[in-house]
Each structure stands twice: as C-alpha cells, then as structure tokens.
Amino acid sequence: MLAHGEHPIAVAEACGVPLALVELIREELAGIHPEFALCPYDSPTSAVESGAAPRTKGVPVNQNTSHDSHAGTGDAPVIHLSELLKAPVVSRSGEAVGKVEDVIVRLGGGDDYPAVTGLVVGVGGRQIFVSADNIRSLTEHQVDLTKNKVDLRTFGRRDGEYLLKADVLGHRFIDVPNAELVHAYDIELEDTGAGWVLASLDTRRPARLFGLIKSAGGHASRDWKAFEPMIGHDQSMLLRRVGGRVQTLKAAQIADLLEDATKAEGGEILDRVRSNPELEADVFEELDPDKASKLFDDMSDTDVAGVLSRMRADDAADAVFDLRQSRRRTVLDLLPAAQRTKVVTLMGFNPGSAGGLMNIDIATCPTESTAAQALSVIAAARNLQPEALLKMHVLGSDDELTGVVSVIALLQADPAVGVTTLMDTDPVRVSPEADLTDIALLMSDFNLATVPVVDDADHVLGVVTYDDVLEALIPEDWRRREPAPRPIRDIGTATNGAE
Structure with missing residues (x-):
C-alpha cells in the first residue's frame, strides 16, 4: 500500500524499477489522472518540456536540415547499421531504455543525403519512436539520450519515412550508373556535423562460415547517390518518385531491369517511367515479348492502348498479337486511327517474314x-x-x-x-x-x-x-545468360558534396 501523499512513480523509482517499466507504469497511470503521468519532481509545465518531444514530420529538431555539405568526404565519423542494430539505448541518468531495432531516414526529392530523423527502439515488447533531437551521442555500441523520459506510444510509420533495416538490408536497389539491380547488405551512416545521414551502401555479400568463405560479387561501400531505392511503402514511394533518376537510363537498360525484377519491383520501376510516355513506349519496344505481355496483363485496356499508340507500328503489332484473344479487338479499337491502320496491316503478315x-x-x-x-x-x-x-x-x-x-x-x-x-x-x-x-x-x-x-x-x-x-x-x-562483368562506374562527389 502507498503511504498518504506518496507518488506511485516515486515509489517505483525508489524500489529500483527499471526506467522502461517506470515509463510503462506512468503511461497506465495517465489514464487514471493526468498528473500521475508526471514525474513527482516535475511541475506540469516542466513535464511538457522534459518529456518526449512531439513527433514531427521527421525533420530533426534544432538541427541544420541541409545534409549534403559534408557527406562522403571520408573524414567524418561513420557507423555501420549492422553494428548499430541491437545497440543499447541509455537515458541521461544511465538507465537502459531498450535496444535499437531500426533507423529512420526521410527521403527527399532533391540531391541531399537522407537525414536520420530518429530510431525505432524496442522497449518491453513494443516499438517506440525516439527523435533524432533526443539523441546525445550515437556509436556502434550505445545510444545515449538527452533525457530520462521517452514517449512510449507505439511507433507508427509516416509517409516519406524510410526504415533502413526493413527497407534496405537484403533488399535490391537500382544501381543507376551501372544499370543493374543489386542487393544492399550494409549501410554507412555519417555524421556531417549537422546530423547523421545515410551516406553509403555496401553491396558485398557477407562472408559465410564465420568468415572462412568469402562471397563473390558486389563492391565496397559506394555513395548513396549512385542508387535508386525500391520502396515497398506506397506513400514514401510517391514522395520519392519526384526525384527518381530511373529516367536517366536508356530504354534498353530499363527493359533489362524489368526483366530481372520481381513483380513488385517491376511495378515500382514502371511507376517511375510512366511520367515520360515516350520513354515508357521505348521500354516496351525493348522488352522480351513474354515479359511485355505479362506487364500488359496487369494494365487496363486504355493504358495498354496508350503505350501501343506511341510504339513503332511493327512492335505494336507484335504486342497486340501477344495479347489474349479476348483483349485484342478492344485494344485495337482504342488506338488512334492512323496507328490502328498500320498495326492491322502488319498483323496480316507472318511475324517471321519481311512483312x-x-x-x-x-x-x-x-x-x-x-x-x-x-x-x-x-x-x-x-x-x-x-x-x-x-x-x-x-x-x-x-x-x-x-x-x-x-x-x-x-x-x-x-x-x-x-x-x-x-x-x-x-x-x-x-x-x-x-x-x-x-x-x-x-x-x-x-x-x-x-x-x-x-x-x-x-x-x-x-x-x-x-x-x-x-x-x-x-x-x-543468349538473352538469359549472365552478362560479362563490367567495370564499376560511380558518381563522383566533390568535398562540398556536389556531384
């Protein structure tokens, strides 16, 4: 039983209850009376100031939001994500709060490196958000917070946020300079002085059997700007698409990417191409007929006709011929009259003949x-x-x-x-x-x-x-054979971060 006037939080802390459990107790008591949510030594005003900062749209509080000036210079502190994961998160007083389960960055449409906006921390079986402005120091062995209290509300992902473990490690990226899909096996975070940023990806496959067997393929850590991410989160993908660089590739290169991509990856690649209808048509001209047919199966008749109307007539005729019989007439009727006449004429000839x-x-x-x-x-x-x-x-x-x-x-x-x-x-x-x-x-x-x-x-x-x-x-x-190794091409970054 509590003595008269004793605050339950004070009793819990006096008994040596871990900070994470104290915060859980505080959250439950808040449902009984708001003042129970306060530390017994805090006034209502100071509790708002010392409590967890309200979650913003992901921009680190009190930090310079331009993260491009120092990334990639090679002399800034660097942390590997693989070593940061599961690192303990410690409060200002030294109490263990939880462990790092993921790192959050915000993707922009410009050329800035993605800024680290917070951490996903595991606390007592739940995931919570810790804002970047509440982090005093970040190392591969420990994360120190600026405060003793954290917001124990369950983490909820917001539009435009990118989770490095969930969305990057083991996932594939478009290597833009080399026009191929590669896996990312580790990430380098770099301290620019204005905050931590996602600076580099490591595409080397990890060694097996305790490091005795080295895996071939991949390259050492390379600048983040050499890659275009494949983002499973729809709203984050919509925000990123504005700055996507897939359209800088040649149509044949994009077609090769689509032929190597999974269905989900192919959908993302096509989404980034559709804003340039002429390029989209060129890509379909370069695609393997079977792959093009599968992609058309997932598109509406109107969208298929839109692509075919911009393709060369001979390629469009081949594509219509590969459509399901039940769709051909509908798609042909949706084509512009001039293109329809050409396509119908060509469909009258044997596909393997001069006609x-x-x-x-x-x-x-x-x-x-x-x-x-x-x-x-x-x-x-x-x-x-x-x-x-x-x-x-x-x-x-x-x-x-x-x-x-x-x-x-x-x-x-x-x-x-x-x-x-x-x-x-x-x-x-x-x-x-x-x-x-x-x-x-x-x-x-x-x-x-x-x-x-x-x-x-x-x-x-x-x-x-x-x-x-x-x-x-x-x-x-020949089309299915592995391509010959190519020398790696990468984008260069000057010391000021400009390409």
Whole structure:
C-alpha cells in the first residue's frame, strides 16, 4: 500500500524499477489522472518540456536540415547499421531504455543525403519512436539520450519515412550508373556535423562460415547517390518518385531491369517511367515479348492502348498479337486511327517474314528532288525510326521504287545535285513473304543496313532494318545468360558534396 501523499512513480523509482517499466507504469497511470503521468519532481509545465518531444514530420529538431555539405568526404565519423542494430539505448541518468531495432531516414526529392530523423527502439515488447533531437551521442555500441523520459506510444510509420533495416538490408536497389539491380547488405551512416545521414551502401555479400568463405560479387561501400531505392511503402514511394533518376537510363537498360525484377519491383520501376510516355513506349519496344505481355496483363485496356499508340507500328503489332484473344479487338479499337491502320496491316503478315518485320514508316522523295530537298525530308521526319532514315527511297510517277540513296551520299553531295544522279537504280529489295534467313543473307552479302519491302508493282510497303533482323536472330538462351562483368562506374562527389 502507498503511504498518504506518496507518488506511485516515486515509489517505483525508489524500489529500483527499471526506467522502461517506470515509463510503462506512468503511461497506465495517465489514464487514471493526468498528473500521475508526471514525474513527482516535475511541475506540469516542466513535464511538457522534459518529456518526449512531439513527433514531427521527421525533420530533426534544432538541427541544420541541409545534409549534403559534408557527406562522403571520408573524414567524418561513420557507423555501420549492422553494428548499430541491437545497440543499447541509455537515458541521461544511465538507465537502459531498450535496444535499437531500426533507423529512420526521410527521403527527399532533391540531391541531399537522407537525414536520420530518429530510431525505432524496442522497449518491453513494443516499438517506440525516439527523435533524432533526443539523441546525445550515437556509436556502434550505445545510444545515449538527452533525457530520462521517452514517449512510449507505439511507433507508427509516416509517409516519406524510410526504415533502413526493413527497407534496405537484403533488399535490391537500382544501381543507376551501372544499370543493374543489386542487393544492399550494409549501410554507412555519417555524421556531417549537422546530423547523421545515410551516406553509403555496401553491396558485398557477407562472408559465410564465420568468415572462412568469402562471397563473390558486389563492391565496397559506394555513395548513396549512385542508387535508386525500391520502396515497398506506397506513400514514401510517391514522395520519392519526384526525384527518381530511373529516367536517366536508356530504354534498353530499363527493359533489362524489368526483366530481372520481381513483380513488385517491376511495378515500382514502371511507376517511375510512366511520367515520360515516350520513354515508357521505348521500354516496351525493348522488352522480351513474354515479359511485355505479362506487364500488359496487369494494365487496363486504355493504358495498354496508350503505350501501343506511341510504339513503332511493327512492335505494336507484335504486342497486340501477344495479347489474349479476348483483349485484342478492344485494344485495337482504342488506338488512334492512323496507328490502328498500320498495326492491322502488319498483323496480316507472318511475324517471321519481311512483312511482319518491316517498319512501314519510311522516308521517300520524288525523282525530281535535289540532294538538299531529300535531306530536308529526312530532317523533318522526327517521328520515324532513326535506322529507317539511313536510306532515302526515290519514287517514280506511279509511286514505284526507282532507286535508293544513302544519307551519307546526300550529305557529301552538292546540295543542287539531283537524287537520280546519286541513287542506286537497282536496289536490293524483297517481297513481304521473304523469310528471315533470306533477308539476313542479303544484308550480309550486300552490306546493307536496310532492305525495302515491295509488292508486285514495286510499291514500297516498308523497310526492314538491321536491328529488326538482329533481334529476331538472337537465340533465346543468349538473352538469359549472365552478362560479362563490367567495370564499376560511380558518381563522383566533390568535398562540398556536389556531384
């Protein structure tokens, strides 16, 4: 029984009850009467001042929020997350509060390093939040707090927050300079003087069997800015997407990432590409057909038609052909009329024939054109596939093919010279039924980058380009083999943190 006037918190502390349990008692007593939540030596005013700081949006209190000036200089204190986890958290008076279970940073849309805004601390079977401004010192062996009291409310993740253990360790990142997905096995936190920041990732796989077996792959710690995180938390991902750098990669590189990604990872990558519709279409052109088909299965008919409308007609035709039969007509009806006509025309040919491989958008000019006029046609053809512009197709009065002239010959010629003087009057051409082998042999024998496809009246139907032939000829097992090791590329940071 408590003696008259004795405060239950004072009794608990006098009996040597651990601080964490005292705080639990304080929380329970607060439900009986607000003053029970106060330390017996505190006034109501001082309790607010000395209690746990209200949780803000994650910006460290009383700290400079610019964390870019010193990170990565190599002379600042550094802590590895793997060693910080489970480190004891100690109050100002030396009482054990709990252990570090995770570290919280806030991702920004700019180039600053993510600032550490707090810790997730395990206390008595629950997880609580400890703000960065309540931390007096941070080492790999112990975290010292500035106060004796902590807020024992259960930790709840907020939008834009990134948990380093939950979201980073063992997860994959986009290595932007090298365009590949890599695992992060450890993290370096660095003290910039204005606060701790996430500075580097270590992609080396940990050694096995007590360090006796070293694992191959990965690299030493590398600058955080070389990576783009894959964030499972939807609202944090939305905030990060503004500053994402996936769009700096080439379409083929993004396609490779998608083919290596899990379904969840692929969804995040595509989300970051969709803000650039032209890039999204280019990515789908580069994707393996099976992968593209699976991604289209998860998209609405309207979204699929939107992507197909910006793709090359031959690639769009292949993609429509790979759709489920029940979706084809609906998607085709949603395409713009001009694109729909091209796609339907190409779908009438065997996919492995010249008609199925050709691009029907080509550059043409009449026989009376000059070199300058032919070049102006090429210059204006901004929406055509660049490979299809390597040759100008010269048409007669009935739109029949009378010759071809290379863009190099046009550039080197006098601008006033007529194209008939420069053109090959008997160019190699194929019918729509020509198969892939015949086309490849012709290109090899005559050193051709493009081959026009004509009908029986010599009207040009389209052109097959070398990249179409290469893509069709590459064996499937070549696509699945492991790529050769590449020298690591990394972004450089000056001593002031600027890229």
